[in-house]
Amino acid sequence: MSLDERKKKILSSVVEDYIESAEPVGSKTIVDKYNLEYSPATIRNEMKLLEDDGYLEQPHISAGRIPSTKGYRYYVDNLMKEKKLSMLDINYIDNSITGYGDTENLLEQASDTVSKLLGRPTILTLKNEDIIESIKLLRITDKILLVIVMSKNGTIKDCVAKLTDIIPEDTVNELTKVLNINLKGTPLERVYYALNMVISKELTTFSEILGQISEGLRRELNSGVKKISNNVESILELPEFSDVEKAKNFVNILSTKDILDSTLAKVSNNELGIIIGSENKEILLSEYSIISLNILDDKNIGNLSVISPKRIDYSKTVSTLKYINSKFKNLFSKPN
């Protein structure tokens, strides 16, 4: 499955030209633009062979070639040169990710920034494997409590519990103890289940209030797709979406949480994973690629994925995600 140098050059030229132009690439273009020292006829012969081997495809018989999924894969694994980001891009990222707020704010900023920079939607998924460090209760009024959860890695989440009866100070203290004893060490994403366990075994005195807290925290802390930064203006301008049906399909994919959740669950465990077109198990995604960054600290914090038609500048995307990742590592390593 190895290609000689000339084939490699041709394949990489086709991929890069197609990524830029969105038009099938012909033999003449390759000779002219990419300085191959051969005639178009030679290139044609080689392209035929590359097509026979499944690296290239021909939309129709009198058209140029476009990369197949296999072609993109070979390019990504063997041919792609990692581009350095331009100073402009670096500045843009640095200015957009201010580090304001907690980890979640930070990831959201990163997600928006990447989406804007690449002109593709990004999907931010939170893992919440982080575990609870402690819980505080703050009395707001007689009947309203603010429940504040602090995680080991510094995530702070809260929810409001509205009760029907007035809560005496004792109860609040007692409740704080109960919550801390039972929940310390629990992963954030499992708080809901843990609390329901507590409810089922604890005195019924607390069950109403615990129910409220459980429901509130479930909404704040569940894992899964958190946010889609959908830079729609630019994505719909892609020639891939000049056909309304395709545009609709894509929009549909983006708004179907299940598809995204299950697809992103299958991304590799490495920091960087690339799924191209039909490599995707989900058939609706067979014309799209997902390039995703697992955000790791001690634990898997979340995942930031770029979704796009297969035609995307993989090199720039990877560089961007890597740069974002280095920023994360930097910010995480700083003491809070």
Add this chain to the structure above:
Amino acid sequence: MSLDERKKKILSSVVEDYIESAEPVGSKTIVDKYNLEYSPATIRNEMKLLEDDGYLEQPHISAGRIPSTKGYRYYVDNLMKEKKLSMLDINYIDNSITGYGDTENLLEQASDTVSKLLGRPTILTLKNEDIIESIKLLRITDKILLVIVMSKNGTIKDCVAKLTDIIPEDTVNELTKVLNINLKGTPLERVYYALNMVISKELTTFSEILGQISEGLRRELNSGVKKISNNVESILELPEFSDVEKAKNFVNILSTKDILDSTLAKVSNNELGIIIGSENKEILLSEYSIISLNILDDKNIGNLSVISPKRIDYSKTVSTLKYINSKFKNLFSKPN
């Protein structure tokens, strides 16, 4: 500017048929479907007159008629019968709006529900005219403070402030005082400005921390478009969007906060307001209608607007919003 009964019947038939079919309505359709006791020729004469008066338009000379903005306006003001919602719809709404969480959660649920029910995007705008009752600070760690803002009507908002230096207990107490003295009574939406005033006149000791708080609260509390429930699957299916350019334009409008903010600022002060097509000042919106509900308690809490091509079932939309409003009134009147 008053129309005789027959013209009214014809106009309302054209509007209702066009709302349903999205096709220009011809004289024969009206006679057949709406039981007018006249021949198509008579209807044609009347339609001609209605067109001369600006109530109807003809896409081209050999087509049927469609309502003009003026025609829709007359229909909405004089002809439209308010439909009762079906039990199905009422159940759907009742089950979707659970009343969980604070006011903001509630409005978001309502916005999503209306969007799903009508198959149109909804825009939720929050006003935050509600004023600050008190502010508490909670120390999370040496360097992290949780700032909790409580409003008069029960909204609770918070943000995290991360500082570079360790904050002594005294400082926290002092700061709490400063914040309460300066911010009590301030409308939530003006907290940012109020805090910056404080910063400019207070001792520089607090300026870093106040800056953090100011920034954090600005993000939590600013007024304006809060959430767009964009039920994209169904909206893009409308025949109005079979042309990609129009679809893009609409998507663009939805993602341009400025357009929506300034348009919604001009909506009437009544609980229910309807802006049709070119009545809109913003030229980009001249083919769209906005039907919006101002949500009032003591103060103006926010606005829930449906945005759509001019062709929308105004009657059902109005009924839905009115029903939602009655639910709000019910929930607000209950004590917390």
Add this chain to the structure above:
DNA sequence: ATTAGCACTCGATTTATCTAAGTGCTAATT
């Protein structure tokens, strides 16, 4: 005041024609 009758208009659909890009193959060349 209403309507039957009819010529007319124009968008939409279909069919035919043309063009340009790019191929694959063969035979000649290096």
Add this chain to the structure above:
DNA sequence: AATTAGCACTTAGATAAATCGAGTGCTAAT
């Protein structure tokens, strides 16, 4: 053996012409 010039061939896409049908506006009759 590798490369390339030459050429017939294919096909998408653009343009033009032909046809169809829905619906009109006007005139004259009822």
